[in-house]
Amino acid sequence: xxxxxxxxxxxxxxxxxxxxxxxxxxxxxxxxxxxxxxxxxxxxxxxxxxxxxxxxxxxxxxxxxxxxxxxxxxxxxxxxxxxxxxxxxxxxxxxxxxxxxxxxxxxxxxxxxxxxxxxxxxxxxxxxxxxxxxxxxxxxxxxxxxxxxxxxxxxxxxxxxxxxxx
Numbered sequence: 001x002x003x004x005x006x007x008x009x010x011x012x013x014x015x016x017x018x019x020x021x022x023x024x025x026x027x028x029x030x031x032x033x034x035x036x037x038x039x040x041x042x043x044x045x046x047x048x049x050x051x052x053x054x055x056x057x058x059x060x061x062x063x064x065x066x067x068x069x070x071x072x073x074x075x076x077x078x079x080x081x082x083x084x085x086x087x088x089x090x091x092x093x094x095x096x097x098x099x100x101x102x103x104x105x106x107x108x109x110x111x112x113x114x115x116x117x118x119x120x121x122x123x124x125x126x127x128x129x130x131x132x133x134x135x136x137x138x139x140x141x142x143x144x145x146x147x148x149x150x151x152x153x154x155x156x157x158x159x160x161x162x163x164x165x166x
Contacts, residue, residue: 003027008069010059016040017153020128024048029071031056031063031078047131053078111139 003009003026013034019041027050035041035054045052051073063069063080070079070090074097079086112120123144124135135143151159 008071010063010069012060014041016044016150019044020150020153024050029053029069029073031059031069031071033057033059043127047127047134 003023006026006028008029008031009022009027010031012032014030014032027048030041030045030050030052032039032041032052032054033056037054039054042052042054051071053071053073053076055076056078059078063078067080068082070082070086072079072090072093079090082090112122114120121141122139123142124131124138124140125145125147126132126135126143127147127150148164151164
């Protein structure tokens, strides 16, 4: 899937392999007709901080190329061609979300320590190497789980043992 300018991606379904192939910096949000909250596409989108709504029936038929689309991932809804009141409401919600995210991000940089002074190590589960940058942002100490199955997607040749290890 090639997206060359910022856009909301409207799709029937997106696989884990598709998500690995997408240039994420051009995706403003994703609306999928199929899938559930535990689908690989949802996990990738959340890790990349891309708002996503799944189970949007007939979205590919109802949403047209030039429609303006607002995605409220927290509520699981999609607003197509919002009026002025809806636009103001969702712009305010977006600003509130960004402010709260910034506060949470700051809290994530405070090192956890028990009452008796022992440091607590924080581990993160990752699926792709690009998530290492997120680990740095939140000062994560180590990788708890690396989902190696993603190494096997979008390839014609299996990864070597060394490639899997590094």
